Amino acid sequence: MTDSLLQLTERHVDDEGTVKYLWTLHDGRRVETVFFSHHAGPGQCLSTQTGCAVGCTFCATALQRPARNLTADEIVAQAVEVDRDCRERGMEVPWRFVTLSGMGEPLLNYDNTLEASRRLYEWTGIEVVSATTSGVVPRIYRLAEEETYVQLHVSLHATLNETRRQLIPTTRKWGIEEILEASRHFARTRGRRVIVNYLLFESVNDAIEDAHRLIDLLDPALFEVHLLLWNEIPGFDFRRIGDERVHDFRELLTEAGLMAKAMPSKGREIQAGCGQLLAERSA
Numbered sequence: 001m002t003d004s005l006l007q008l009t010e011r012h013v014d015d016e017g018t019v020k021y022l023w024t025l026h027d028g029r030r031v032e033t034v035f036f037s038h039h040a041g042p043g044q045c046l047s048t049q050t051g052c053a054v055g056c057t058f059c060a061t062a063l064q065r066p067a068r069n070l071t072a073d074e075i076v077a078q079a080v081e082v083d084r085d086c087r088e089r090g091m092e093v094p095w096r097f098v099t100l101s102g103m104g105e106p107l108l109n110y111d112n113t114l115e116a117s118r119r120l121y122e123w124t125g126i127e128v129v130s131a132t133t134s135g136v137v138p139r140i141y142r143l144a145e146e147e148t149y150v151q152l153h154v155s156l157h158a159t160l161n162e163t164r165r166q167l168i169p170t171t172r173k174w175g176i177e178e179i180l181e182a183s184r185h186f187a188r189t190r191g192r193r194v195i196v197n198y199l200l201f202e203s204v205n206d207a208i209e210d211a212h213r214l215i216d217l218l219d220p221a222l223f224e225v226h227l228l229l230w231n232e233i234p235g236f237d238f239r240r241i242g243d244e245r246v247h248d249f250r251e252l253l254t255e256a257g258l259m260a261k262a263m264p265s266k267g268r269e270i271q272a273g274c275g276q277l278l279a280e281r282s283a
């Protein structure tokens with residue numbers, strides 16, 4: 001149904017089997033999709049826009065402007081094409097994870113994200129489709145009321161508004177407390193925890209004080225934390241922290257009763273960070 005929407009432009013595989021795809025759309029815009037294999041099964045990370053106006057200072061997708069919304073067909077087509085590629089390689093793919101966390105802010109392409117989620121549930125038979133937002137507060141409230149459940153990941157990345165504005169400059173409109181209040185509402189309404197993504201950067205947000213503030217901000221009944229490592233991008237003024245530091249940060253959170261996972265870093269050598277491959281090709 002959707003296979004003519006995307007033309008495969010590049011495909012890169014790393015030693016662990018993570019695959020990064022670069023597609024060209026009918027209007028010449030390009031988007032990326034990542035296939036990854038997790039201990040619990042295979043997953044896909046799909047894009048929802050061709051760039052991103054949110055402008056996170058650590059993200060290569062932010063360099064792609066102006067962003068255009070992908071249609072629901074274009075979002076689903078990524079999953080169809082990755083599935084086809086996996087099957088051609090002889091893989092069994094009972095999909096376990098489909099996440100709308102690639103290029104773009106899914107809640108700024110709300111209707112198409114929701115429609116694509118509905119179709120992805122039907123097509124993959126998957127239990128949960130998830131989406132990652134930078135914190136578009138009114139849309140979080142709206143998503144909480146939808147018939148279709150989309151697991152919410154909120155990219156917090158900071159415990160102080162000042163630090164967060166340095167990382168995500170265009171989210172000045174909503175502060176951390178407003179984003180978390182909307183997320184609490186979502187978690188209570190849906191009866192499921194919201195995942196707080198926390199990307200750790202050396203000397204920016206990785207201090208013990210940050211861990212303590214995170215503990216104060218997050219109710220363990222409503223939130224789970226995913227600690228993420230940044231894939232370095234040449235020319236970006238951030239440093240990735242070491243595994244040991246992530247471990248220590250996580251220990252502080254779990255000792256305080258928060259569910260916290262250190263997420264494995266995938267595809268570092270194939271530019272699997274969001275928008276990274278495309279940024280290199282556009283440079």
Ligand code: SF4
Nearest residue numbers: 052054055056059104
């Ligand atoms: S991290 Fe996500 S929200 Fe931020 S610029 Fe990149 S794609 Fe957009």
